[in-house]
Amino acid sequence: MKTSSEHRRPSASHEPWRAAGLRKGRRYGISHQAIDRATERRLAGDWRGACAAAGIDVELDLDAIRNEHGTEFTERLLDDLHHLVPDLAKLHMPRSWKGLGLLLPEQPALLSRPGGPDNPWLTLGVGARYHPWIRGPVLGLRAEGPVPEHWLSYTPQGKLLPYLRFNVSPSVGHWGHIPHVWETSRHLWDIRYVHEARERWGGSSHRAPFLNPDGAPRPLEEMPGSEPADPAARSEWIDGLHQAGQVTEAFAAAGIEFATETAPAPESRWSKTRAGSIDPVAAAARLPLSLARIPGELRRLSLAGLGTEFFIPYSGEHRLLFVLTGDTVRAGFAEFDMETAEETPVLPEVCWARPPDIDVLRDGMSPEELHPLVREAIAPEHVPGTPPEPAFADRSPVRIRCRGEWHEVTPTRTGLKIPHDGAEQTREASLRAFGGRASGCHAVRETWATGGGWLPRALRERRDDLFERVGHGDTDAVLQYLDEGGDPNIRNAGGQTLQHHLALLDHAVLLPRLLAASADFRAEDLSGEIPLDRIGRWNADPDLKKTLLDMEGGATHGPVQWPDWA
Numbered sequence: 001m002k003t004s005s006e007h008r009r010p011s012a013s014h015e016p017w018r019a020a021g022l023r024k025g026r027r028y029g030i031s032h033q034a035i036d037r038a039t040e041r042r043l044a045g046d047w048r049g050a051c052a053a054a055g056i057d058v059e060l061d062l063d064a065i066r067n068e069h070g071t072e073f074t075e076r077l078l079d080d081l082h083h084l085v086p087d088l089a090k091l092h093m094p095r096s097w098k099g100l101g102l103l104l105p106e107q108p109a110l111l112s113r114p115g116g117p118d119n120p121w122l123t124l125g126v127g128a129r130y131h132p133w134i135r136g137p138v139l140g141l142r143a144e145g146p147v148p149e150h151w152l153s154y155t156p157q158g159k160l161l162p163y164l165r166f167n168v169s170p171s172v173g174h175w176g177h178i179p180h181v182w183e184t185s186r187h188l189w190d191i192r193y194v195h196e197a198r199e200r201w202g203g204s205s206h207r208a209p210f211l212n213p214d215g216a217p218r219p220l221e222e223m224p225g226s227e228p229a230d231p232a233a234r235s236e237w238i239d240g241l242h243q244a245g246q247v248t249e250a251f252a253a254a255g256i257e258f259a260t261e262t263a264p265a266p267e268s269r270w271s272k273t274r275a276g277s278i279d280p281v282a283a284a285a286r287l288p289l290s291l292a293r294i295p296g297e298l299r300r301l302s303l304a305g306l307g308t309e310f311f312i313p314y315s316g317e318h319r320l321l322f323v324l325t326g327d328t329v330r331a332g333f334a335e336f337d338m339e340t341a342e343e344t345p346v347l348p349e350v351c352w353a354r355p356p357d358i359d360v361l362r363d364g365m366s367p368e369e370l371h372p373l374v375r376e377a378i379a380p381e382h383v384p385g386t387p388p389e390p391a392f393a394d395r396s397p398v399r400i401r402c403r404g405e406w407h408e409v410t411p412t413r414t415g416l417k418i419p420h421d422g423a424e425q426t427r428e429a430s431l432r433a434f435g436g437r438a439s440g441c442h443a444v445r446e447t448w449a450t451g452g453g454w455l456p457r458a459l460r461e462r463r464d465d466l467f468e469r470v471g472h473g474d475t476d477a478v479l480q481y482l483d484e485g486g487d488p489n490i491r492n493a494g495g496q497t498l499q500h501h502l503a504l505l506d507h508a509v510l511l512p513r514l515l516a517a518s519a520d521f522r523a524e525d526l527s528g529e530i531p532l533d534r535i536g537r538w539n540a541d542p543d544l545k546k547t548l549l550d551m552e553g554g555a556t557h558g559p560v561q562w563p564d565w566a
Helices: 016-028 032-043 047-053 062-069 071-083 086-092 194-200 231-243 247-253 280-286 294-303 356-362 372-378 422-433 440-450 457-471 475-483 499-504 507-516 531-536 542-550
Strands: 109-112 121-125 138-142 152-154 160-162 174-176 256-258 309-313 318-325 328-335 398-402 405-412 415-417
Touching: 016 356, 016 457, 032 047, 032 086, 047 086, 062 071, 071 121, 086 109, 086 121, 086 372, 194 372, 231 247, 247 256, 247 280, 280 318, 280 328, 294 318, 294 328, 356 372, 398 440, 405 440, 405 457, 415 440, 440 457, 457 475, 457 499, 475 507, 499 507, 499 531, 507 542, 531 542
Parallel strands: 256 328
Antiparallel strands: 109 121, 121 138, 152 160, 152 174, 309 318, 318 328, 398 405, 405 415
């Protein structure tokens, strides 16, 4: 199998942390079991059940909506709801590129306006209370349109900053209060339009860009060197120019007039000084732009009555502005002026960024790991198979170096099995009691039991795979892990157990299983917290908190500092 380096050049717009974020978003964003359940309910005409299966909360009171907006509005709304593919919409929602792949709060997708321009939007989004991902997306109605009412920025650590004119770009992880208009992108959520995805993502009638019809990545030597007629090849040519650093040429090839003049920075509201200008070419090279698609997406948004100017937030001082004038598209970096920004909608990420599903296949992910509807769209000739087994399901022994020899250690239901008898393990424990350090098999078993320390790569990948799924709320994965004999007291690198993460999962299903498996609810993580301490700091389900408090093992290490909203 060819490596990803044989399918793409190194690019400033596709660094390893972005590749990791896209891969995790697609691999863990929604489980195949959840997709199957949501599909079954959708095909049965149960749109509410489909949403529930996809982990989406519905806040739509149809009787109240009918009373407020009328019968015609409600019937149009119901028509969209019956054609909604909630699992697909959830997968495409804005996600973190910073190596996590998690859904971003306060970046709602505006799906449609059932009653026309002056009526509320059908919206799918995650609220500010989402962190740390306690509650999933919510489907509801929203009165606000595509222009943000105010701006907020978030640091990668999750700290909320009021959006002001000062240099926050080194610490900003993403932006808050950015609505993404999907009214012209129904292929992301409406079953009637899903078949359009391949061509909307820059492909032709028979293949997606950078991929063969079976979903296999095309090698670099097959990339076009000049402007071709085929739409997929044209996308490859233009995006290839951009990813090779030929930014000006790429904009021109896409039919976009790009201003290369240096963009000055606005005056800081705090210091009354200017933080510095940016090089437009270098800045554009860092954005994962899909330039071949942008002119068409701008025209669709304009025809929908959403304006002729859109922008991409770039930093605390600059934005990339696109202006459509007749058949001409102009682009350039400009000062982030708050008054101007409040009058201009953001260009939805799905309209300007390279499609994640294509990027992850180019990076080596199997088509079997994609959402089935996406796979059908971008790999029409792929023969469906069985999705690969998750890494955590591997129970095979792992070889490690111990006392100059190769030994095998094996994960079991009660921890890590090592090839040392009880006497040897007692001597090792005595050595550690007198300040000695564990080594070889004993050190690995201790790390597996506590979370802190070194693990061989094979064991680390199995553990991390499970906890990545936990972080995305995949209860099915945890149940499979327990069914197949997994250790209920497994710990991540921070020493947290599955019990510490119950707030992220369906605890009504999982809690009885963990209790039956003798999971330790008094286990301390590396910071000294037991599960109830951790859950008490999160906006968890009150029933979960009460259950843990009532349990014999639910005593905390002192008074829990409950937030006001708890």
